[in-house]
Amino acid sequence: MSRELQTASARIPRVEELLSQMTLLEKAGQMSQHSWGFGSDDEAREYIAAGKLGSVLNAPSLEERNRLQQLALESRLGVPLVFGRDVIHGYKTIFPIPLALASSFDVGLAERTARAAAQEAAEVGIDWTFAPMVDVTRDPRWGRVAESFGEDPHLTAAMGVASVHGFQGRSPDEPGRIAACAKHFAGYGATESGKEYNTTWIPETQLRDVHLPSFQACVQAGVMTLMTGFNDLNGVPASGNAFLLRRILKGEWGFLGAVVSDWASMLEMIQHGSCADDTDVARVAASAGVDLEMASRTYLKHLPRLVEAGLVPLELVDDAVRRVLRLKHELGLFEHPFSKPPVTSVALSAEHLALAREAAQRSMVLLKNDGALPLAKSSRSVAVLGPLADAPLEQLGCWSYDGTLEAAVTPLSALRARLGQGVRVEHVAGLPDCRSSDESGIQAAVDAALAADVTLLFVGEPANLSGECRSRAFLDLPGSQGELCARLAATGKPLVLVVMAGRPLTIGEVCAQANAVLYAWHPGTMAGPALADVLLGDVAPSGKLPISFPRTVGQVPVYYAHKNTGRPPKQDRKQIPTGTPLDPTDFDASYLDVEVTPEFPFGFGLSYAKFEYDQLEVTPNQARAGDAIRIRVQLRNASDVPGDEVVQLYVHDRVGSLTRPVRELKGFQRVSLAPGERKCVEFTLTTDALGFCGADMVGRAEPGEFQIFVGGDSRAPLGGALVLV
Ligand code: GLC
Secondary structure, eight states: OOHHHHHHHHTOHHHHHHHHHOOHHHHHHHTEEEETTSSOHHHHHHHHHTTOOOEEESOSOHHHHHHHHHHHHTSSSOOOOEEEEOOSSBSSSBOOOHHHHHHTTOHHHHHHHHHHHHHHHHTTTOOEEOOOBOOOOOOTTSGGGGGSOOSOHHHHHHHHHHHHHHHHOSSTTOTTOOBOEEEEETTGGGOGGGOTTOOBOOOHHHIIIIISHHHHHHHHTTOSEEEEOSSEETTEEGGGOHIIIIIIIIIISOOOSEEEOOTTTTTTHHHHTSOSSHHHHHHHHHHHTOOBEESOOHHHHHHHHHHHTTSSOHHHHHHHHHHHHHHHHHTTTTTOOOOOOOSSOOTTOHHHHHHHHHHHHHHOEEEEESSOOSOOTTOOEEEEESTTTTOHHHHHOSSOTTSOGGGOOOHHHHHHHHHOTTSEEEEEOSSSSTTOOOGGGHHHHHHHHHTSSEEEEEEEOOGGGSSTTOOOSOOSOSTTHHHHHHHHHTTTSOEEEEEEOSSOOOOHHHHHHOSEEEEOOSOOTTHHHHHHHHHTTSSOOOOOOSSOBOSSGGGOSOOSSOBOOSSOOSSSSOOOOTTOOOOGGGOOSOOSSSOSSOSBOTTOOBOSSOEEEEEEEEESSEEOTTOEEEEEEEEEEOSSSOEEEEEEEEEEESSOSSOOBSOEEEEEEEEEEOTTOEEEEEEEEEGGGGOEEOTTSOEEOOSEEEEEEEESSTTOOOEEEEEEO
16 A cells, blocks of 8 residues: 555544454445445445445435434444535536536636535535546537536646535635545546447557546545546456556555545446456455445445455555545544534525526637627517527536526526516427427417517527437437527528537537527526526627537547648548549548538637737747746737637647647636727746657657647637747
């Protein structure tokens, strides 16, 4: 076992004392988590009373939680339980889904929303959330893209760290802090073909450059737990993967917290075909470094005998139990095992609702605008159309089972409240729901559009088409929403399209038909007021895409940090008219039937304001390892409205011992500018940030030429040069 762990635990006398008194079965119990309602809850009560269960997932109520805790405290050693639940993007107050939050590029916002969620969860006795999910993914077919922070390692790490600070607080005695859990370790976001729970093949250099940095950043930020993924990584399931857990997490990174398996993911190693039976599962998982088994019972059933038979070293079991006891100690559960309802609840407080509204405002991405937005104050009649204009459940998104549906304010109700008496608001859904192909209601929507000055059309995905086990092989708007949009566009009246979804959709056709397109993701409880704020111009949209939008699912994976290849395309789309003779000189890395670029690139998002960049300075433009490189750019708001711009910094390593991405995000800053205002935006880049994992698995920056780009999305043209000597 690592010396650091022994030292760290030695500072907790009760941990060592308890460990010395525990039987093997009690130790196996500390390594086991019961999921309420999954298997016998009565049996779980018996185990808890006998000190043979250390944690409970999804306790049904605060009262039951405390009753179970009382049972645990009355057991022989009286070790308190730790209670977990998925508080992913809010508890009673639902914030925008993580992919939406990532669109804000606002780490302060991510911390504040996690803090608010933690406070609401802690009130009902939740000690531990299974968030943030920091899987990097470039595949919108995968339903859990909704739960991710998108395709980029740097952005994912920044949002993940902010979430950890939000959930766990900045100091151990911060009220309402709960343990965070960086998940799903590791590589789950690379699930083959975007199919849920599918296999993942990731070369170690890419694993270390793309999929591990966000987890390492969370570990360095002090995340108290990690969760293993369902996926097999390069042939070894993540829940039995000693390379991930022992070599990298607990070895290289020195992680001292606890690793929990994902729901029955240990038992699933039998299905994977890497374990013969559940005895094997317990042996493989304990040896690999899973400290706490979620939902299944293999540790309780087999670990004592495996240790007695010498098949699992006792010191590994002790290591695991130490980590679980440290978690409970750091959460103060030994001193304060019971949770009591607050005198005044913060759930759905005015402050939290205002935060949910602000988060939704900042998460929306304006993809197109020919001037139709913000809505003209002169509009006297507005048609609010589409199946998602008044669908409170859908706007809450994928992980919202504790959300208060009655508190959700829809776009229709918010617009009706805001537009007031002077403006006629007519609502027609047009379709029974957003998956329906029953087009009998479309004509009524067309009639409403014809009678109005402007149409706001709300389409997208229902909440239950995104999230876990919601992979889609097509990315179109479900049902007849495309037909509805086309029919409304044919009226010739101004059409504003608002898309609410849990993933990038292939929306090129409907974008072409609309005058303006606002991508709102699933914005949560305060979707309505936030949309009204943006549509009416009270707030300028400022979101930027955290993931590339494919033109067609056939392009997937399409992402900005791609390699240049030996034949970078000469044009976006190859034209091969019929009869064109074979001409090998124009063979390049392109398609015959679609552009090579995405519909919308990573980092892209418009504003009502207009931002201009110039005067990029790189100082010094020749640097040695360890130097700090200062990058400055002048940013101006060349419009007469205020706005926020996310200034993005990208680098490209021209020549490397391994081929390098054409661009990589290395910094971003949200900047607020008044009309006409100019600001100097400065970044400091370390030479370490220029590094990558070489073929020898060592991370280093290699001497040579680098290009530096700064701008408002990943195509930023404004460049500078840097030479690393
Ligand atoms: C689920 C998810 C995981 C979640 C866990 C507990 O299957 O994969 O993200 O935290 O089970 O609900």
